Amino acid sequence: MLRNVLLALIALVIAVGGGTLSAWYAVNRFDGFGTLTVGQWTGxxxxxxxxxxxxxxxxAAREGAFPLGSAEGLxxxxxxDDQGQALNRQCTYSIDGNSPNSRFWTLYAADLALIPLDPxxxxxxxxxxxxxxxxENGKFTVSVSPKAQSGNWLATTGDGRMVLVLTLYDTPVGSNSGLVDMTFPVVKKVRCDG
Known part of the structure; x- marks a missing residue:
């Protein structure tokens, strides 16, 4: 009898613990289905x-996010970075290239909870x-750094990891049928100061 109760408790702990861990993983670490990855950028x-x-x-419910609709943007x-290393706020990065087809786009740095960094x-x-x-050819270079840079500069502050968020408005990229140029800028590490 005691053995049956112990086995039932072990099964209950495994079920509750496994369910909790799998739900946490799915919400916090799993990219989900239907991701669109181009180079280092995931949408x-x-x-x-x-x-x-x-x-x-x-x-989205946990983060309080309000994602754009498919006709609005992505x-x-x-x-x-391009070497597979996590982006760090103390490092200087160069974002080189061109943006995909869109009427308008924004770029900002955020923490891992996607809250914009205060510059x-x-x-x-x-x-x-x-x-x-x-x-002249339409390409751009943006410096992402905690220290002032000449040209296009996106300021970062603090320390720890960060995320770069590129939002494309009025773009056909999300419904790509192979007819849209899918080139995204490349994020390269220049140096680290911390």
Whole structure:
């Protein structure tokens, strides 16, 4: 009798613990279904639509996110540089290239909870497509750094990991049928100061 009670308790602990851990993993670590990855950038085209998977809905509810609808735009996230290392606020990065087809885009740095970093006084919290300097061929270079940089500079503060968020507005990228240019800028580490 005692053996049966002990086995039932062990089964209950495994069931509750395993269910809790799997739910935590699905909401916090699992990218979900239907991700669109281009280079270092990952987007969720179905977020904010009825076709969104249950994990994405749970993540949005937990974070209090209000994702853009499919006709409005699409956010892409870069968690790592071109060498696969996690992005760090104390490092200087160069974002080189061109943005995909979109009418307008914004770029900002955020913490891992996707809360925008406070760049400090008199610094812009985000860059947008109509304010950056471009070369003759339309490409741009953005410096992401805690120290002032010449040209296009996105300021970061604090320490620890960060995420770069590139939001494309009025873009056909989410419904890509192979006819849209899917080139995204590359995030390269220049140096680390901390």
């Amino acid at each position: 969720y085209p179905d977020a904010g639509t009825p076709q969104s998977d249950p994990y994405a809905k749970a993540r 956010a892409f996230y870069a968690y790592r 400090g006084a008199e610094r812009l919290p985000a860059l947008q497509s109509r304010q950056i300097f471009r070369s």
